[in-house]
Amino acid sequence: MTPRPPTPPAHPAGAPDPSGSDRDDLRRRNLAAVLHAVHLRDGSTRADLTRETGLHRSTVRALVAELVRAGIVTEDLAAPSGGVGRPSPRVHATDATRVLTLHPELDATHGALVGLGGRVLARARVPHDAPPTPDDALAAARELRDRLAPTGPLRGVGVAAPGLVDRRTGNVVVAPHLGWRDVPLGPLLAAALDAPVTVDNDANCGVVAEALFGAGRGARAVVYLNGGASGIGGSAADGGVLTVGAHGFGGEIGHTLVRSDGHPCHCGADGCLETEVSRARLLAALGDVPASELEPTLARVVAARPSTALAEIDRQLGYLGVALRTVVNVLNPERIVLGGFLAALVRTRGTAALDAHLARALPGARDDARVVTAALGADLLAVGAAQLVLRDVLADPLSTGR
Amino acid sequence: MTPRPPTPPAHPAGAPDPSGSDRDDLRRRNLAAVLHAVHLRDGSTRADLTRETGLHRSTVRALVAELVRAGIVTEDLAAPSGGVGRPSPRVHATDATRVLTLHPELDATHGALVGLGGRVLARARVPHDAPPTPDDALAAARELRDRLAPTGPLRGVGVAAPGLVDRRTGNVVVAPHLGWRDVPLGPLLAAALDAPVTVDNDANCGVVAEALFGAGRGARAVVYLNGGASGIGGSAADGGVLTVGAHGFGGEIGHTLVRSDGHPCHCGADGCLETEVSRARLLAALGDVPASELEPTLARVVAARPSTALAEIDRQLGYLGVALRTVVNVLNPERIVLGGFLAALVRTRGTAALDAHLARALPGARDDARVVTAALGADLLAVGAAQLVLRDVLADPLSTGR
DNA sequence: GTCGATTTGTTGTCATGCAAAACATATTAG
DNA sequence: CTAATATGTTTTGCATGACAACAAATCGAC
Incomplete structure (x- = not known):
């Protein structure tokens, strides 16, 4: 494969940018297809990859060999699978592809x-x-x-x-709790760390993680709502791709109208x-219990x-249900993933109240929607932020990322 | 290109679409890229196509030649363009690619x-x-x-x-005004007309048309709201692709909450x-004026x-603004395209009232949103419904469609 | 155990589609 | 009329994925 210049950033998601493809693109796409399959299921056999990509055995062999040569994956020859026929080697991602993720918060980064x-x-x-000020961050x-990564290559930084x-x-347009306004965090970090940086809203990171590896796995449209100390963050994805509008500012379900005579926000x-x-x-x-005692206290109160x-x-x-009805009508999600105290509410009190509201959504959409609680724990944002970087890596596995 | 069997249906149901690409895919994608460019701008020169696809001159030549051979486009040698250098022939779509569109309504189909x-x-x-009953339709x-098409090929039917x-x-889950419930319109029409049929919600057709050829041209995320006799239809698209959830039931902005103590819907x-x-x-x-007199009457009242x-x-x-604020927060559109009486309201009274509400949306999203009125007239739904079929044609220009 | 069936790995060959190079042509600028 | 420029045209080369043929490893039947 001919060395190409700095690797054009993968197509700005979504746009049906039907530009032409040369042979390098073809190779890249197939490498990407193979690596993507390994990303989603580590330890897939080469035969699995052949089936999933639809490519020929010999082609998959060559593609995997190239990825092995690049140090991105290894082949595991001990493969006691269960079936007739010659066993197929398992393909594992190595630890050579590493992404640093960052999540600045009030008390710590x-x-x-x-x-992978x-x-x-x-x-x-x-x-x-x-x-933290931007400089602190x-x-x-x-x-x-x-x-975390004193030596060795870093494929990128996800924030x-x-x-x-x-x-x-x-660019961070505004981060209310940190007191930031118009901080070009991406460029600043790129200069400070000398690495490609991707920045996104934390809820956007959350929905991507849950959609690909958590409670949204297997579903197409996924909505994510996280109840935190300072508000309700939200986001939406379809097929693991964010559906949050022109600049990614969408998904802010926390600011859906639920009460005409409500308090000022x-x-x-x-x-x-x-x-x-x-x-x-x-x-x-609940009597001013500490946040750490929220869920047990909820359980006691409900009992x-x-x-x-x-x-x-x-x-x-009830008000959450009001908002979700509107959301279901507009986004037609298959899964509504709740995190934070919203998950605690549903785990202790059940979904009956929500379901009653969702039943008043429009037919069709109301039958698709299922409320679930977040499956990923503390690593949620790390997995999501990494995925934003890994998407580019997966799109062009052999690029050095630098 | 080797003659391929009857063109595998876009996605062979069941099998997860193969992520790998062979050389035929490469060719198909490049043919699609060329034809797509012609679709969006008829009369593009071959040099334009070279630039837009990023392919080599010689490749574009071969691709266009293949499309000409297939009768899909023609080359126009008279090319009095304005610039130095040898003139480039213009490429025009022929009328051989034809889609029948249908729009059943109360009083007529x-x-x-x-x-193209x-x-x-x-x-x-x-x-x-x-x-009309389904049989009438x-x-x-x-x-x-x-x-409309007594003879000649038909690439498909869009409804x-x-x-x-x-x-x-x-499947039409429910069409309130027609009194339909669970009518498998797509399969029925496919059998009746012996052609591939695509059915979609009329608002979804509208947003696609406006996004590609109308007031949403050039914008990424587009929201469409149409005020009709029997309600407000809505839909959303990003880059010309519908963003309406798992089964396409989303976009129903007409059923966004705008008033807690409102009337039952x-x-x-x-x-x-x-x-x-x-x-x-x-x-x-307005004094029970007929619907046809709506806009002039509005203009008089405002004056x-x-x-x-x-x-x-x-x-x-005001209430429209309330709904749009929520929509902007959730979808972060660049354009909000209003049709029907909503467009009449804005044309006669201006967008000031709406803008006041949009100013209270979240920063970022509120700065992207621009309210415009629909640009396509009576042909809106025909163009949109056709686009749903043409998308498949564009993806694989040489398939016969049958 | 041995043999056949089955699945997959391996290797070499082939067809093809795009790029690059070299030349040709048509238009504008002066 | 000439130079510059942009594009069309033709030929050649090369990368890449498919395919065919063979090899290897496993399972099941007897």
Whole structure:
């Protein structure tokens, strides 16, 4: 394969950009198809890959050989599969493809090293005494890079930022809790770490992770709603690809109208979902228990007799249902993945209240929608942020990424 | 290119579509790239095509030659372009690629014959005395086929149905105004007309048409809202591709909550956009003028002193703004295309009321959104329905479609 | 155990589709 | 009229995936 210039960034997702393809593109696409299959199911046999790609045995052999030569995958000759015929070697992703992920938060910046298949290889965190400034975040990023990946190649850096992000430029338009406005985080980090950087909203990272490796696995359209300390983040994906509009600002289901005479929201509007459904109000209704005690307390309240606390639980679930009805009508998701305290609400109180609202969505859409709780735990954002970088790696496996 | 068997249906049901590509795929993709460019801009020069596809001159020459041989395009040697250098022949789509489109409505079934480039070659309609039953629609379809395309090949049939449609199966889940429930319109028409049939919701057809050839041209994410006699239809697309969820039931912005204490909607919920914003209420406020007089009457009312009618106009625009704020937060569109009486409202009263609401959407998304009125007229649904079929033609130009 | 059936790996050959090179042609600028 | 420029045309080369033929490894039947 002829060496090509800096690798054009894979097609800006979604656009049916039917540009022509040369033979290198063909090879690249087939390498990508093979590696993608390994990414989604590590340890696939070469015969599996032949079936999944539809390519010829000899072609798959050559493609895998090239990936082996590049050090991206290995072939495992011990293959005691269960079937007639000559056994097929299993193909495993190596740890050579490594992505650094970053997630700046109020009290700390979290880092992780993630490989193909969404495998988290290492984790670390840099605590912050005060909300980090952009400079603090850059310093934390350098430290995390040095601790997690002091040597060896890094295919890229994926950042899950708690705010509105222009995913094409890596610009953080606003991150309310951090107090950031118009911070070109992507370019800053790219310069600081000397590596390709992808920045996206944390909810966007979350939905991609859940869609590919979590509770949304196998579903087409997936909606993700996360209940956090400071609000409700949301995002949407279809087939593992974000469906969040022109600049990726969409998916903000937390600011759906649920109540005409509702309280003013910090966003400037009134009656948003996240003014009616909030962790703070829930904790208050539960008697100001600490956030760590939320779910056990919810379980106790639900098990006991009706109470004002239970009324608050049901009130919040009711408004969540109102928002979800609109969301189902507009997005027709197959899965609605709830995280954070929203998941705790549903796990302890059930989905009956939500289902009652969803039953009033339009026919068709209401029959597709299923409410589930998030399956990925603490690694959610790391897996999602890594996937944003890995998508480019998968699209062009042999590019060096530099 | 080796003659391939009857062209495997786009996605052989069941088998996960093979992700690998052979050389035939390469050729097909490049033919598709060339034809797509001609589809979007008829009369492109071969040099244009070379630039747009990124392929080599000699390759484009071969590809165009193959399309000419297949009778899909012609080359126009008279090319008085304006620039230095040898003139490049223009490439035009022929009328050999023809799609029959159908749009069943209460009083008539509309038909059209549409070619590449969204060119409407002919129109016809079959009136109905009473709301058409599925059988009536089939009979009308046969008549329209015989009148519009008595001879010659037909690449497919595209149907814009006024109701909820499972676009994958061609099943009309429910069409309230026609009184249909669970009508397998796609298979029925395919059998009746002996041609490949694609069925989709009329709003979905509308957004595709406006996105590719109308007011959404050039924008990525486009939202479409059409105000009709019986409600508000909506849909969304990104890059000309529908973003309407798992089964295509999404985009129903007409049933977004805009008022907690609103009237009950026929959909079963309360306070939907289309219960607050409706043509019937508007016409009533204007003194029961006929629908055909809507826009002139609106213009008169707006020009005159404030009145109760003007108040109703502003009330409706206000609720529309409420819905659009939610939509902007969730979908981050670049264009919001309004059709029907919604367009009339905006044309006569302006977008100030809407803009005030949109200004309260989240930063980022609110700056992307621009409200415009539909640019395509009566041919809207024909162009959109045809595009649904043409997409397959463009993906594999040399397949016969039969 | 041995043999046949089956599946997959391996190797060498072939066909094909795109790019590159070299030449030809048509238009504009001066 | 000449030079510059852009594009068309033709030929050649090469990369790549399919295919065919053979080899190897496993299972099941007897």
